Amino acid sequence: MGLVALVAAALVGFWELYHWVWVSTGWTWPFVVNDTSMPHVWTIYNAFGEPAQVNQPALINVLLHKAAFTAKEAAAGFGLGAVIGFVLAVVLAHVRLLQRGFLPYIVGSQTVPILAIAPMVVLWVNPRLPGSLQGWGAVAVIATYLTFFPVTINTLRGLQSADPRALELMRTYAASRWAVLWKLRVPASLPYLFSALRLAATASVVGAIIGELPTGLQDGLGGAIINFNQYYSIEPQELWATNVIAAALGIAFFVIVVLAEKAFVRRAPEETA
Amino acid sequence: MSEVTATPAVVRVEGVTKTFPRGYVTALENIELEIAPREFVSLIGPSGCGKSTLLRVIGDLIEPTAGTVRVNGKSARQARRDGDYGIVFQEAVLYDWRSIAKNIALPLEMLGWSRQRRRERVAEMLDLVELTSFADHHPWQLSGGMQQRVAIARALSFEPSLLLMDEPFGALDEMTRERLNLELLSIWEQTGNSVVFVTHSISEAVFLSSRVVVMSPRPGRIAGVVEIDLPHPRTVDTREASRFFELVTEVRELLRMRGEHLLPEEEAVLE
Amino acid sequence: MTLRPRIGVVVGWLPPFVVFALVVGLWEGLVRALHVQQFLLPKPSTIISVFWTQRHVLWPAGWYTFKEALGGFAIGSGAGVVAATVVGRFRTAGQALMPIFIAANAVPIIAFAPIFGAWFNPIQPQSKMAIAAVLCFLPVMVNTLRGLQSARPRQVELMRSYAASELEIWRRVRVPTALPFLFTALKVASVLSMIGAIVGEYFGGAMNALGVTINTDAQIFQFDAAWAGILVASLLGIALYGAVVLAERLIVRWSPEARAS
Numbered sequence: 001m002g003l004v005a006l007v008a009a010a011l012v013g014f015w016e017l018y019h020w021v022w023v024s025t026g027w028t029w030p031f032v033v034n035d036t037s038m039p040h041v042w043t044i045y046n047a048f049g050e051p052a053q054v055n056q057p058a059l060i061n062v063l064l065h066k067a068a069f070t071a072k073e074a075a076a077g078f079g080l081g082a083v084i085g086f087v088l089a090v091v092l093a094h095v096r097l098l099q100r101g102f103l104p105y106i107v108g109s110q111t112v113p114i115l116a117i118a119p120m121v122v123l124w125v126n127p128r129l130p131g132s133l134q135g136w137g138a139v140a141v142i143a144t145y146l147t148f149f150p151v152t153i154n155t156l157r158g159l160q161s162a163d164p165r166a167l168e169l170m171r172t173y174a175a176s177r178w179a180v181l182w183k184l185r186v187p188a189s190l191p192y193l194f195s196a197l198r199l200a201a202t203a204s205v206v207g208a209i210i211g212e213l214p215t216g217l218q219d220g221l222g223g224a225i226i227n228f229n230q231y232y233s234i235e236p237q238e239l240w241a242t243n244v245i246a247a248a249l250g251i252a253f254f255v256i257v258v259l260a261e262k263a264f265v266r267r268a269p270e271e272t273a
Numbered sequence: 274m275s276e277v278t279a280t281p282a283v284v285r286v287e288g289v290t291k292t293f294p295r296g297y298v299t300a301l302e303n304i305e306l307e308i309a310p311r312e313f314v315s316l317i318g319p320s321g322c323g324k325s326t327l328l329r330v331i332g333d334l335i336e337p338t339a340g341t342v343r344v345n346g347k348s349a350r351q352a353r354r355d356g357d358y359g360i361v362f363q364e365a366v367l368y369d370w371r372s373i374a375k376n377i378a379l380p381l382e383m384l385g386w387s388r389q390r391r392r393e394r395v396a397e398m399l400d401l402v403e404l405t406s407f408a409d410h411h412p413w414q415l416s417g418g419m420q421q422r423v424a425i426a427r428a429l430s431f432e433p434s435l436l437l438m439d440e441p442f443g444a445l446d447e448m449t450r451e452r453l454n455l456e457l458l459s460i461w462e463q464t465g466n467s468v469v470f471v472t473h474s475i476s477e478a479v480f481l482s483s484r485v486v487v488m489s490p491r492p493g494r495i496a497g498v499v500e501i502d503l504p505h506p507r508t509v510d511t512r513e514a515s516r517f518f519e520l521v522t523e524v525r526e527l528l529r530m531r532g533e534h535l536l537p538e539e540e541a542v543l544e
Numbered sequence: 545m546t547l548r549p550r551i552g553v554v555v556g557w558l559p560p561f562v563v564f565a566l567v568v569g570l571w572e573g574l575v576r577a578l579h580v581q582q583f584l585l586p587k588p589s590t591i592i593s594v595f596w597t598q599r600h601v602l603w604p605a606g607w608y609t610f611k612e613a614l615g616g617f618a619i620g621s622g623a624g625v626v627a628a629t630v631v632g633r634f635r636t637a638g639q640a641l642m643p644i645f646i647a648a649n650a651v652p653i654i655a656f657a658p659i660f661g662a663w664f665n666p667i668q669p670q671s672k673m674a675i676a677a678v679l680c681f682l683p684v685m686v687n688t689l690r691g692l693q694s695a696r697p698r699q700v701e702l703m704r705s706y707a708a709s710e711l712e713i714w715r716r717v718r719v720p721t722a723l724p725f726l727f728t729a730l731k732v733a734s735v736l737s738m739i740g741a742i743v744g745e746y747f748g749g750a751m752n753a754l755g756v757t758i759n760t761d762a763q764i765f766q767f768d769a770a771w772a773g774i775l776v777a778s779l780l781g782i783a784l785y786g787a788v789v790l791a792e793r794l795i796v797r798w799s800p801e802a803r804a805s
Binding site for chain 3: 003007031032036100101103104105107108111114115116117119120124201202205213214225226236239240249250251253254
């Protein structure tokens with residue numbers, strides 16, 4: 001915890017130092033530094049307390065609401081993506097032919113720029129969702145798309161990582177494939193699965209934010225980013241404040257997964273030099 | 274102890290041959306072997322003589338190219354399905370994510386035992402290998418010798434009539450090895466199953482067994498059998514008896530004699 | 545005997561081919577049969593024909609965006625390796641800071657795209673290169689650092705017994721150990737850089753950039769052109785990924801990943 005505070009202080013210090021040096025010397029590489037491009041840390045801090053627009057609550061409240069909205073999409077995407085990824089990995093681990101056939105496309109699926117197909121996904125998914133799920137549901141689908149991939153790849157590797165001697169032992173117990181899966185492969189794959197879930201946590205937040213951009217949803221952080229981007233030259237600190245909240249959301253999801261891992265996984269400490 | 278009674282053999286190997294297509298290696302050629310109830314039989318020989326392969330054929334982990342194996346009167350496959358044997362490898366193969374007690378319970382879970390029954394049996398087994406206070410520890414917290422004792426407890430947890438052991442103490446130091454030899458014998462006296470024990474160590478084979486089967490490589494054959502008439506129970510003093518040395522020498526001579534067509538440098542492989 | 549390995553290679557490629565043929569066939573069939581709104585999901589045949597007829601627009605656009613991605617990939621990965629090397633020198637600092645770096649990877653960089661646009665003139669390629677670079681930097685740095693730290697104690701001890709200097713230990717043990725980790729990260733980074741460039745263009749980019757083209761096509765409901773653009777983007781991303789895999793096979797021949805493929 002102390003280390004986090006130290007790093008935070010160092011970042012703030014570095015930021016202000018960079019600001020001061022670049023302003024004093026007038027360097028323009030890599031980019032021009034002034035109060036607009038790099039607002040002071042305290043400007044950003046103060047912006048949280050003020051309302052962004054007239055007759056609105058303080059920025060921090062607005063942003064937290066939007067963060068909660070985006071979090072809802074990300075969490076749904078995370079859950080769905082994790083389940084789909086896990087099931088897909090189990091199927092691929094057991095049917096080599098399917099694995100060879102589908103794996104290249106699963107990898108390839110991630111090269112499709114999600115932002116580009118997001119509008120089509122939204123147009124197609126929204127009408128098919130019940131009323132209460134519309135809007136954010138489509139974004140959750142996009143978040144799922146980004147989440148399932150790391151889960152599939154890592155879980156597959158984990159399922160295949162069982163010690164061959166342990167597999168042989170299972171043969172001596174005449175174990176069914178189901179038993180081998182649940183008693184050996186899945187527990188052995190947990191470290192890999194959690195490594196995947198850490199990536200998935202981030203991916204789901206990114207997916208949720210990206211998904212909100214073309215859909216024009218005002219309720220989430222993506223909408224806030226577009227909004228504040230439009231008057232960045234006047235009030236840069238508001239976009240920065242939004243980004244701070246977005247960063248905090250991503251980190252929060254990540255930390256939850258890390259804590260869950262600590263609770264669930266017990267394994268031998270690693271030996272490194 | 275080494276009397277072969279008229280009761281049916283626990284293991285009967287007849288004419289078993291195993292060739293591996295890749296490299297055309299004849300790992301086993303026409304093996305004939307019978308193991309009676311309560312017998313402790315060691316398989317010993319240089320690398321490549323097929324002792325581990327034979328063990329795996331008995332356990333239906335490898336299919337023979339020719340010949341039959343009957344365990345408890347059934348085919349090897351059926352015996353495996355019925356849980357007629359327990360196996361201990363050179364590595365303990367314990368699950369890091371399970372406690373010691375849960376590791377021992379693994380085969381019992383697979384056999385569908387109730388929780389109550391499992392708990393009782395695990396307690397019995399822990400007592401048998403004297404690891405009761407370590408029930409809730411995890412494998413990496415135990416020494417190599419202790420891990421092997423857990424593996425033995427696990428193998429015996431469902432009371433199989435046959436115990437297959439593939440150089441189980443090979444990775445341990447000599448003192449731990451000798452201590453575990455004594456423990457294994459005491460466990461064997463209590464459980465009364467047959468044991469097929471693969472080893473590289475002549476003294477270990479002689480100390481533990483009622484019969485030592487010497488094998489030779491290329492192709493894998495039984496070179497000879499030495500009956501061990503040392504009295505039971507065997508203790509630390511048994512290792513210093515003159516009869517012990519005679520038997521060790523007999524086994525060694527058998528290994529060398531059958532190894533006369535070995536290249537000189539391979540002689541060093543034998544003890 | 546020489547025919548056997550060739551057949552093995554062909555058989556190895558068969559499943560993906562079969563899947564590809566099946567999926568495309570199914571897609572085409574379903575769209576025709578169910579009369580799926582053409583504007584949402586055009587037939588593969590339509591996409592391919594647009595891909596070809598619009599190639600004088602799409603392919604240069606793709607190349608422009610690809611250069612942005614490549615630049616970002618190179619800068620970000622290079623910086624990541626350098627940073628990992630520097631942090632790796634100071635073992636205790638490296639191990640203490642590792643959790644911080646991993647947590648930093650959880651920040652959605654994409655949210656900073658508009659700010660990069662503000663810094664580097666939204667039209668110019670530098671802003672997209674910056675996004676791609678930042679996206680690549682952390683995975684490469686974290687993975688390379690982990691690789692540098694994962695030399696087994698036995699191997700380092702052996703080197704010390706030869707009275708090797710720290711630099712030699714680095715060269716002979718730590719760097720080779722780190723290479724497979726580096727390539728894993730580069731595979732991820734290659735895909736991320738292309739995505740970063742295109743998403744970055746959403747917030748502003750030159751008219752002849754691929755992301756902008758796809759976006760404008762989608763906004764004027766020319767979805768078949770948009771899909772053709774997406775196809776171009778996907779192919780380029782796969783190409784970059786493939787190049788990294790090829791490099792991995794050549795440079796890191798001993799790793800399990802390279803041996804597996």
